[in-house]
Amino acid sequence: MQITVKVNGTAHSADVEPRLLLVHLLRERLRLTGTHIGCDTTSCGACTVLLDGVPIKSCTYLAVQADGHDVQTVEGLLENGQPSPIQAAFKEEHGLQCGFCTPGMMLAAKALLAENPDPSEEEVRWALSGNLCRCTGYVNIVRAVRAAAAATRDAERAPVGQEVSA
């Protein structure tokens, strides 16, 4: 079946079997291997991507369902070639150890911050509750998301004349 999916801003056409999962399309066809397969049973959130801006588990979504839709993966987080505030904050706050859950964590965080620019610790924990981490214990992840929120708010308050991304 012929499908066209916009991934990180670029339209990709592919001929796929209906049973192909979105995560397979991303990893095996498009070689976007930042989207990880963890549990493969809709539990861990390592495969989280944004579908039209909404975080979903790409191991539990068919590639054919994504036809005509917009997908963002961790590879699309860079802003003008630079780490986005979320990526920078995960680095600064040590929000990762092995890094396996990190792409999913950052995308779930991005969706949260798009709706709520100043989430409480409780709200961050709630929003990330579909994403499992097995090494940092979440404390630094939550801290990173709140730091990214603060950095984004600061950037938006930047003085006139300084370039600000929309």
Next chain:
Amino acid sequence: MLPPPFDYLAPRTLDEALDHLAEHGDEAKVLAGGQSLIPVLKLRFGAPQWLVDINRIGGLGEIAEDADHLRIGALVRHRDAERSRLLREGYPTMAAAAPQVSDPLVRNLGTVCGSLAHADPAGDWGAVMLALDAELVARSRAGSRVIAAGDFFDGPFTTALRPDELLVEVRVPRRPGAGGAYLKLERKVGDFATAAVAVRVSMTDGRIGDAGIGLTAVGPSNLKATEAEAALAGAEPSDEAFREAAELAARAASPSADTRGSADYKRNVVRVFTERGLRQSVAMAAAAGGPGG
């Protein structure tokens, strides 16, 4: 894990979808949110030849209120229920349950109607709809029929839906001033319930006018605690009445021991949650202060 091979149909209209179901019968499954169906396929619990994806059909994603009912369309996601002002303001049992379904990522795709049609005995919405005496609207090429929630669940993953029918809508009776609760015990976020209890209460002149109680994960399907409901009708809202109803609800449960707990433990959770849910619901209905009903 890839699902087994299937043919994929993506109708643009409800009529087209119903034609596919009429043609393929029980060789076809409806794909809505896919958060149960796709795992079922991947784990080889099912291998339908056809998937009928209803996501491209317009008009199925609405939560709307008419004179008598709240109507929830086939493509209303758990996320939509969780964020609905209508639910928050007028349907406290549903409002309490919505954010407790699975985890946020699953709620972004999974649907209320899909969860009901899947009929997992540990599903949350089934208990809620039993407590609320909801009606499920099944559509086929032959027309529509309305199935009471109490007649919908036949057993594990088995419902009154025929293979050619699509669950297009669930209708929840309007009950202004009603109180409600959904209490769920889970080992961790996203896990199925160890046990859960859905409660609703309407007050009339300071007495319990009408109550509904639905149970999750303590039987071969979601269960309606009808004896507890009957005992509450017209009762004085007292500790004794709550305890008696909780005892009857616990007796209605027929849990199995598994990794989440022993049968006795789960039955006791039902007892405690029913009592607690009633207390919360009565307080909520009393605070609403309307004439009840």
